[in-house]
Amino acid sequence: MSAAGSHSFEPTDRAERLVSSLDETLNTLAAVGAPPRRLAELARFCHAALEGLGPELAQRGTSRENLSVPRMRGGDPASEPLLAFLCALRALSRAKIEFLRATQLAGTAGDDRSMRGVELIGVAERFAWCARLPSVVCVAGLAASGKSTVAGALAAAAGRSVVSSDRVRTRRAGLDPDERAVHSSYGDEESRAVYVELAQCAADAADRDGGVIVDATFRRTSDVDAFAAAAPITSAAEWVVCEAPPAVLIQRAHAREVAGADPGSGPSVVAAELAGHRGRFVAPVAPLVRLDTTRPVPDLLSDLAGVLDARLARQITDEGTPS
Structure with a gap:
């Protein structure tokens, strides 16, 4: 398993050492039984990051001084994707140590080390998502298309929070989060107000956490316009669309109606x-990306990660950082 290959940046000794160290880490993890699918996806991310971030990496190096001191002195800081990439590498290196130690220990001690190694692979995955995801990701689609499921899974994978139009709507109506909003909460004027507040919540979360996942239907053009106009960062949001065959959407809507779910995703709404x-x-x-939510959620996240990794590899400005 290798993250090496032909890269667009001018090779330097420190960049070559990093690639060599990364390859050794990935190969060792594969040999000692780290989860193969997760490892393969991390290798793909690392290859993309080396391609897209290589010029900045070659220029700055990986020392704490080169990455952090310019920020403190008011100079140009290292890009957030580069910092996240290096944190992912650090987590992978520590995971390798834990898995190697597990092979030297018997019983529960070895199992504990292996579990710690798996946890560190999870840390590397979260940093990979930090490097590849845009600041604001809107997970949208028709009612019953699986938006909330995908948004929740993506937020968990990336360590981000979710802001939901349903939660904003029920809060504005003075209801508990699990209560059903009344039909008047879905009128045009109220819906625009919901999306303005949703954008403000998204901007606050992105400022606090470095990024946010937005879970909303965006069923009206006026909703989209209100969301985009409410904050500069939401005007630059990027979109993931969830979809499923019409018969599946109707079936899901009927199941939700039987369960007493929000009327905003009932059969009549879905049909309309x-x-x-x-x-x-x-x-x-x-x-x-457009995601067919009849497929397993891990496959959907893998598809999205693949799209983002390909973009990370090719989006290079003249300075060598992702645009």
Whole structure:
């Protein structure tokens, strides 16, 4: 397993040492039984990061002084993707040590070390998501398309919070989070107000945590416009569209109705949205990816990660940092 290959940046001794060390770490982890699928996806991310961040890495190096001191002295800081990439490498290196130690210990002591190694692979994965994800990701789609499931899984993988239009709507109506919003909460004027507040919540979360996942239907153009206009960072949001065959959406809507779920995703709403959107949600800009939510969630996240890794590898400015 290797993250090496032909890269667009001028090789330097320190960059070559980093690639060599990374390859050794990945190969060792593969040999000692680290989860193969997760390891393969991390190797893909590392290759993409070396391609996209290589010029900045070659210029700055990896020392604490080169990465941190310029920030403290008011100079140009290292990019957030580069810092996240290096943190992912550190977590992988520590995972390797834990797995190697596990092979030297018997019984529960070895098992504990292996579990710690798996936890550190999870840390590396979270930093990989930090490096590849845009600041604001809107997970959108028709009602019952699986938006909330995907948004929650993505937030958990990336260590981000989720802001939800449903939660904002119920809070504005003075209801508990699990209570059903009344139909008047879905009127045009109230819906625009919901999306303005949703954007403000998203901007606050992105400022606090470095990024946020937005879970919302965006069923009206006016909702999209209100969200984009409410804060500068939300105007640059990027989109993930969830979708499923119409029959599946209707089936999910009936199941939710039986369970007493929010009327905003009931059968009549789903049918109206299918008619209004001619069966397919259209995002305001080209989405990062369209996800068929009849597939397992881990596969959906893997698809999204692959798209983002490919973009990370090719989005290089003249200075060598992702645009």
